[in-house]
Amino acid sequence: MTLTHLQVELPARYRVLRHVATGGMAAVYAAVDEVLGREVAVKVLSGALTADDAARRRFTREARAAARVSHHPHVVTIYDIAETAGTPPAAFIVMELLTGGTVADRLRAREPIPHALALRWLEQAGSALDAAHATGMVHRDVKPANLLLDEAGALKVGDFGIATLTSEAPLTMTGQVVGTAAYFSPEQALGKPATAASDRYALAVVAFELLTGHRPFTQSAPAAQALAHVEAAPPAATALAPGLPPAVDDVLARGLAKEPSARPATAAALVADLQGALGPTAATGVAVPAEEATTVAARPPSTPRPRRAAPPARVPVEPAAARPVPRRGRGAALAALLGLLLAAGILVAVLAGSGGGSPARRSATTHPATTGHHRRASHTTPTTATQAPPTTTAPPAAAPSGAPADAAGIEQQAHAALAAGDYQGAIAQLRGLVNRCDVQITDPCAYAWYDYGDALLRAGDPQAAIPVLEHRLENPDQHDVVQSTLDQARAAASGGQPAPAPGPGKAQGKGHGHGGPKPGKDG
DSSP, rough: OOTTTOOOEETEEEEEOOEEEEEEEEEEEEEEEETEEEEOOOOOOOOOHTTOOOHHHHHHHHHHHTTTTTOOOOOOOOEEEESSSSOOOOOOEEOOOOOOBBHHHHHHHTTEEEHHHHHHHHHHHHHHHHHHHHHHHEEESSSGEEEEOOOOOEEEEEEOTTOOETTTTSSSSSTOOOOOOOOOHHHTTOOOOHHHHHHHHHHHHHHHHHHHOOOOOOOOHHHHHHHHHHHHOOOOHHHOOTTTTTTHHOOOOTTTTGGGGOOOOSSSHHHHHHHHHHHGGGTTTTTTTOOHHHHHTTTTOOOOOOOOOOOOOOOOOOOOOOOOHHHHHHHHHHHHHHHHHHTTTTOOOOOOTTSSOOOOBOOOOOOOOOGOOOOOOOOOOOOTSOOOOOSOOOOOOOOOTTSOOOHHHHHHHHHHHHHTTTTHHHHHHHHHHHHSTTTSSIIIIHHHHHHHHHHHHTTTHHHHHHHHHHHTTTOTTTHHHHHHHHHHHHHHHHTTTOOOOOTTTTTGTTSSSSSOSSSSSSS
């Protein structure tokens, strides 16, 4: 048996070579299939989800769904699916190993992307999606990170982990939001059923990004991005990339139509229309991805780079070309959207002035110093969709000096997810915050750094938690408590002890339930 750093044992036929990536539901490893003598990718369900039967079913559905179109040259091929002999068993999927990275990697690196290459990628992705749609399957999470490249540069669509077959009952609850906010279709953001048109909308977002270097909506908070997909008109592509022919604006506008019925009938039709609109400029046009294009919700967690410098400027808000709907419509849509995003565990913060009122504020009550916890104010209960939004827009809460304006709201939501045992949800919310939140600012930045490290540890990735907690120690607040958690991460990474599990105190608000008091909100 081969032991991975997630402490999951794989059958002896699979010899793990290296860790490739960690996502919201699973970790991926490069391995050798000793029986067939080939390198493969092994996706292992995260330890935090292994005991969740629903999560295991959704995870294994990826293989079943992909198998329906595995013959397609632009779909990642699935070789095997099984569970380990451990207790509880860990589900894993064996698939072809692609070594060319992802389209998201190219955007993140800000490499110039020729329009001809972008069209080739879009054509390959579109053909895979159309093939999936022909079998009744909807991907629901089309984004650059799920567009994988082989060593020759050919694209294959992967990660059907949240795909749903229209002929079967969905595994998610009615109204649950699943996907990535930056590429949500309006209907997904509102919790409505995703359809093939939803995938085509997401592909149009990818096309917009590849051709202009920008996503159409660049708000920093996932909830604000999702709301923009519901309400805001996307900017003209030519306003961001003046070298594009004006006809491209019309094609992308159809792809990004709010009404599913107004979008192109197939992904291939969308790409063909783009090719026609670009005309001869496709051979010479090049887009350079903007810096905000790397800020993708639900990106796999990476180790934050330690630093003391002030955080960079926030991503620019929605371009002036976007035309918001009247305030009454915004309030109603926001109320529904907030409830859905809270239920799905992806809401982190809503930008000030969105019509939903001010973020939850901290009360003046603090915990006694004798508890050993952080002296941290308690939080009010977040507003949900069952509470009507105010008729007037409240002024935004003042951010702590030097902290990003949305930091407190994001940290509050992430801490709530952590306390509820949703470690991957907390990680997804915090990974984009910590690198722009100076750890020397105790509240909320140092708290965010601690919760990020704690969530990584609890999710079964102590190796990634170590540098996060080490950086957290640069703020002397609650040094002993942070050091204790760091010691646990180091012990778990070396195989000395398993990652901590939530204890009975969590439900009673008695800290996080392992290893003594922690620098969090709870008393």
